[in-house]
Amino acid sequence: MHQPQDPDFEARVRRSFARQSVMETIGARLTRVAPGKTTVELAVAPHISQQHGFVHAGVISTIADSACGYAALSLMPPGAGVLTAEFKINLLAPAAGQRLEAHGRVVRAGRLLTVAQADVEAVDGERRKTVAVMTATLVTLEGREGITD
Amino acid sequence: MHQPQDPDFEARVRRSFARQSVMETIGARLTRVAPGKTTVELAVAPHISQQHGFVHAGVISTIADSACGYAALSLMPPGAGVLTAEFKINLLAPAAGQRLEAHGRVVRAGRLLTVAQADVEAVDGERRKTVAVMTATLVTLEGREGITD
Amino acid sequence: MHQPQDPDFEARVRRSFARQSVMETIGARLTRVAPGKTTVELAVAPHISQQHGFVHAGVISTIADSACGYAALSLMPPGAGVLTAEFKINLLAPAAGQRLEAHGRVVRAGRLLTVAQADVEAVDGERRKTVAVMTATLVTLEGREGITD
Amino acid sequence: MHQPQDPDFEARVRRSFARQSVMETIGARLTRVAPGKTTVELAVAPHISQQHGFVHAGVISTIADSACGYAALSLMPPGAGVLTAEFKINLLAPAAGQRLEAHGRVVRAGRLLTVAQADVEAVDGERRKTVAVMTATLVTLEGREGITD
Numbered sequence: 205m206h207q208p209q210d211p212d213f214e215a216r217v218r219r220s221f222a223r224q225s226v227m228e229t230i231g232a233r234l235t236r237v238a239p240g241k242t243t244v245e246l247a248v249a250p251h252i253s254q255q256h257g258f259v260h261a262g263v264i265s266t267i268a269d270s271a272c273g274y275a276a277l278s279l280m281p282p283g284a285g286v287l288t289a290e291f292k293i294n295l296l297a298p299a300a301g302q303r304l305e306a307h308g309r310v311v312r313a314g315r316l317l318t319v320a321q322a323d324v325e326a327v328d329g330e331r332r333k334t335v336a337v338m339t340a341t342l343v344t345l346e347g348r349e350g351i352t353d
Numbered sequence: 354m355h356q357p358q359d360p361d362f363e364a365r366v367r368r369s370f371a372r373q374s375v376m377e378t379i380g381a382r383l384t385r386v387a388p389g390k391t392t393v394e395l396a397v398a399p400h401i402s403q404q405h406g407f408v409h410a411g412v413i414s415t416i417a418d419s420a421c422g423y424a425a426l427s428l429m430p431p432g433a434g435v436l437t438a439e440f441k442i443n444l445l446a447p448a449a450g451q452r453l454e455a456h457g458r459v460v461r462a463g464r465l466l467t468v469a470q471a472d473v474e475a476v477d478g479e480r481r482k483t484v485a486v487m488t489a490t491l492v493t494l495e496g497r498e499g500i501t502d
Numbered sequence: 503m504h505q506p507q508d509p510d511f512e513a514r515v516r517r518s519f520a521r522q523s524v525m526e527t528i529g530a531r532l533t534r535v536a537p538g539k540t541t542v543e544l545a546v547a548p549h550i551s552q553q554h555g556f557v558h559a560g561v562i563s564t565i566a567d568s569a570c571g572y573a574a575l576s577l578m579p580p581g582a583g584v585l586t587a588e589f590k591i592n593l594l595a596p597a598a599g600q601r602l603e604a605h606g607r608v609v610r611a612g613r614l615l616t617v618a619q620a621d622v623e624a625v626d627g628e629r630r631k632t633v634a635v636m637t638a639t640l641v642t643l644e645g646r647e648g649i650t651d
Numbered sequence: 652m653h654q655p656q657d658p659d660f661e662a663r664v665r666r667s668f669a670r671q672s673v674m675e676t677i678g679a680r681l682t683r684v685a686p687g688k689t690t691v692e693l694a695v696a697p698h699i700s701q702q703h704g705f706v707h708a709g710v711i712s713t714i715a716d717s718a719c720g721y722a723a724l725s726l727m728p729p730g731a732g733v734l735t736a737e738f739k740i741n742l743l744a745p746a747a748g749q750r751l752e753a754h755g756r757v758v759r760a761g762r763l764l765t766v767a768q769a770d771v772e773a774v775d776g777e778r779r780k781t782v783a784v785m786t787a788t789l790v791t792l793e794g795r796e797g798i799t800d
Contacts, residue, residue, distance in 0.1 A: 223404040226412055229378065255372040256500055261437045262418045263375055266411025288410045289764060290788055292441035292590040292739055294617045294637055296610040311635060312594040316763065317736060317790070319592045319635070337609060337617070339592055339637055341737055341788065343764070351405055438615060439639055441590055441739040443766045443786055445759040460784060461743040465614065466587060466641070468741045468784070486758060486766070488741055488786055490588055490639065492615070521702040524710055527676060553670040554798055559735045560713025561673055567709045586708045590739035649703055 206240035206310060210282045213239065217274045220286075220353040224270065232267050234274065240310035242274045247303050248326075259299035261336075264306075264324055268293060268338040271308030272320035276342035277353050279313045284344050285351040289317070291340035299335045301328030311339075318342040355389035355459060359431045362388065366423045369435075369502040373419065381416050383423065389459035391423040396452050397475075408448035413455075413473055413485050417442060420457030421469035421489035426502050428462045433493050434500040438466070440489035448484045450477030460488075467491040504538035504608060508580045511537065515572045518584075518651040522568065530565050532572065538608035540572045545601050546624075557597035559634075562604075562622055566591060566636040569606030570618035574640035575651050577611045582642050583649040587615070589638035597633045599626030609637075616640040653687035653757060657729045660686065664721045667733075667800040671717065679714050681721065687757035689721045694750050695773075706746035708783075711753075711771055715740060715785040718755030719767035723789035724800050726760045731791050732798040736764070738787035746782045748775030758786075765789040 210216060214237045221227065221234040227244075230252050236243035244267040246252075246259070254260040269291055277286040308322040324336040345351045359365060363386045370376065370383040376393075379401050385392035393416040395401075395408070403409040418440055426435040457471040473485040494500045508514060512535045519525065519532040525542075528550050534541035542565040544550075544557070552558040567589055575584040606620040622634040643649045657663060661684045668674065668681040674691075677699050683690035691714040693699075693706070701707040716738055724733040755769040771783040792798045 220404045224402070224409060225399055226401045226403065226409040229400045250374055251378045252375045253373070254375065255369045255502060256434070260373060260375040260415060260418075261440070262411060262415025265414040265418075266409060269409075269411045269414075285405070288444055290441065290443040290737065290766075291410070292439065292637065294439040294609075294639065295437055296617055311592075312632070319594060319737075321635070334609070337619070337637060339590065339635060341592065353404060439588065439617075441786065443758075443788065445766055460741075461781070468588075468743055470784070483759070486768070486786060488739065488784060490741065518702045522700070522707060523697055524699045524701065524707040527698045548672055549676045550673045551671070552673065553667045553800060554732070558671060558673040558713060558716075559738070560709055560716050563712040563716075564707060564709025567707075567712075583703070586742055588739065588741040589708070590737065592737040593735055651702060 206279050208239045208279055213278045217278050221274060226266060230263055230266060237278060240275055240279050242271050242308045244271045244306045245303055248301055259304060261295055264299055264336050265293050267306040268322040268324050268336060269340060271306035271322045272338060272340040273342055275308035275310050275320045276318040279310060280344050283352055284346050285353045287343045287345055289341040289343050291338055293336055293338040295336050297333060297335045299326050301326040303327050316344055355428055357388045357428055362427045366427050370423060375415060379412055379415060386427060389424055389428050391420050391457045393420045393455045394452055397450055408453060410444055413448055414442050416455040417471040417473050417485060417487040418489060420455035420471045421487060422491055424457035424459050424469045425467040425491035428459060429493050432501055433495050434502045436492045436494055438490040438492050440487055442485055442487040444485050446482060446484045448475050450475040452476050465493055504577050506537045506577055511576045515576050519572060524564060528561055528564060535576060538573055538577050540569050540606045542569045542604045543601055546599055557602060559593055562597055562634050563591050565604040566620040566622050566634060567638060569604035569620045570636060570638040571640055573606035573608050573618045574616040577608060578642050581650055582644050583646060583651045585641045585643055587639040587641050589636055591634055591636040593634050595631055595633045597624050599624040601625050614642055653726050655686045655726055660725045664725050668721060673713060677710055677713060684725060687722055687726050689718050689755045691718045691753045692750055695748055706751060708742055711746055711783050712740050714753040715769040715771050715783060716787060718753035718769045719785060719787035720789055722755035722757050722767045723765040726757060727791050730799055731793050732800045734790045734792055736788040736790050738785055740783055740785040742783050744780060744782045746773050748773040750774050763791055
C-alpha cells in the first residue's frame with residue numbers, strides 16, 4: 205500500500221530504534237519493519253510492572269508509541285526526523301503472558317503529520333489477546349539540527 | 354476541595370506506588386500526596402531516552418499515568434483498586450533538564466470512573482517548562498481478588 | 503464474532519437512535535446494525551459546515567460517536583443504557599463529497615466498559631476516502647432510572 | 652500571557668466563526684475573544700439532544716472544538732488558517748441546564764502546532780458544573796489557497 209520515499213528505510217528505522225536506550229532498559233526489540241508497518245516486542249518481566257504485577261500502562265505506551273513512530277518514519281523522506289505530537293491509548297485487559305507485541309501501522313501519511321495506530325497483543329503460549337489500542341500523531345521534522353533519524 | 358473516603362489515603366497511595374517496580378527501573382519517586390493530587394518526579398538520565406537524547410514519550414507517560422492514577426486512588430474507598438482505562442498525552446516540548454515533575458489532579462471522581470489530568474514539567478535549574486499534558490480515565494475496582502491498592 | 507445478549511438488539515438500537523433528535527437536525531441516518539457494528543450516514547450539506555465549507559469536526563464526531571455508541575449498545579444486556587465516557591478523533595482529510603459514512607465496531611465489550619472504534623469515510627461518486635478515525639469508551643448503565651436504551 | 656501576532660485578531664476570529672454555519676444550526680454563539688482564549692455558548696434545546704434528552708456528546712464537542720480552534724487562531728499570524736488535527740473529550744456529567752459554555756485556552760502555541768484545552772460548563776440558574784474537558788491539536792495553515800481565517 206505505502207511507497208517508502210527512502211529506499212534505505214529499513215536500515216534507517218533500525219538504526220534509530222537502536223539509539224532509543226529506553227528500549228534496552230525495558231527489554232524491547234524491533235522485530236518487523238515494512239513500509240508503514242513495524243512490530244516492537246517486549247518480554248514480560250518484573251522490572252516493568254505496576255502494582256498488581258502486570259506490565260505498566262506507561263511501558264505498554266512506550267512500545268506502542270515506538271511502533272507508531274517507526275511505522276511513520278519508514279515512509280518519511282531521507283534526512284527527516286520523527287517526533288510524537290500526541291497519542292491516546294486504551295487499555296483493554298491486563299498485560300501478562302510471555303511477551304507483548306506492538307504492531308504499528310500508518311493510517312495516513314501527510315507531508316507534515318502522520319497518523320498511525322497500534323494494537324498491542326499479549327502472547328501467552330499459543331494464546332494471543334489484544335490488550336491495548338493506540339492512535340498517535342507523528343510530526344515530520346526537516347531541517348532541525350540534531351533531529352534526524 | 355476533595356474529601357478522601359479513606360483517612361489512611363496517603364500511606365495507602367505510597368505503599369501501592371512502592372510496588373510499581375517500573376518506577377525504580379526508570380528512576381521515579383512519588384513526592385507529594387494530597388487528596389486528589391500527587392506529584393511524581395523523575396531524574397533525567399540516559400537509560401530512559403529516545404533516539405535524540407530526550408526522555409522517551411512513553412516514559413513521560415509512565416510518570417503522568419501514575420500521577421493521575423494515584424491522585425484518583427487517594428479519593429477511593431478503602432479496599433478498592435485503581436486501574437487505568439485510557440489516557441491521552443500531548444507532548445509540548447522536548448523533555449530535558451535535571452528532572453521531570455508530573456503533577457496529577459482529579460477533575461471528577463465518580464463512584465466507578467475518575468477523570469484526572471496531569472501536567473508534566475521539565476525542571477532545569479531555576480527554569481520550569483510544561484512539556485506534556487495528559488487526561489486519563491481511571492476505574493475503581495471493588496471486589497476483585499488480588500486487585501486492591 | 504460478537505454474540506448479542508439481547509435477541510432484539512437491532513430494533514432496540516434503531517429505536518434509541520430515532521430518539522437522538524440531533525440526528526435529524528444534522529441529517530444523519532442509521533443504516534446498518536449488526537452485532538457489534540453499525541453505520542451512520544450523513545448527507546454533506548451547508549448547514550453543518552465549518553468556516554472553509556467542509557463538514558465541521560464536531561459534526562463528524564457526532565456521527566462517529568453514535569456509530570461507536572450503538573455498536574456498543576448492540577452487545578449490551580436488555581434494559582441497559584449506553585453512555586459515552588470519552589472519545590478521541592483524528593481528522594485525516596477535509597470532509598467533503600456527497601455523504602459521510604461512520605462505521606463503528608466494538609473492539610472490546612466488557613461488563614462495564616466497551617471500547618469501540620469508528621472510521622469515517624467521505625463518499626464522492628465512486629471515490630471513498632477515510633477522513634477520520636475515532637476511539638471511544640462507552641459505559642453500560644444498569645438500574646439508572648430514565649437511562650435505558 | 653499570550654501576545655497576538657495579528658492586532659486585528661478579535662475581528663478576524665469573529666468573522667471566521669460567523670462563517671461556521673453549523674453554529675447557527677445548533678444555536679451557538681462566540682461570546683468572548685481574548686489572546687489565546689475564547690468562550691462559545693450554546694443554548695440547551697431539544698433539537699441537539701441525544702436519546703436521554705441531554706445535549707449530544709458530538710454537539711458538546713462541536714462547541715469545545717471551536718473554542719479551542721479560535722483560541723489557537725487568535726495567536727496565529729495574519730493570513731493563516733486554522734485546522735483541527737485531533738481532539739479528545741471526556742464527558743464528566745450529563746449536559747443539561749439552560750446553556751453550555753465552552754471555555755478554550757491555548758496551552759502551547761507553536762509555529763506549526765498549537766495545543767489547546769477547553770472546559771465545558773453547564774449553567775443552570777446560579778449553578779455551574781463542568782460537564783466535559785477537551786484537549787485539541789490545531790494546525791497553522793499558511794499558503795493554502797482558500798484556507799485562510
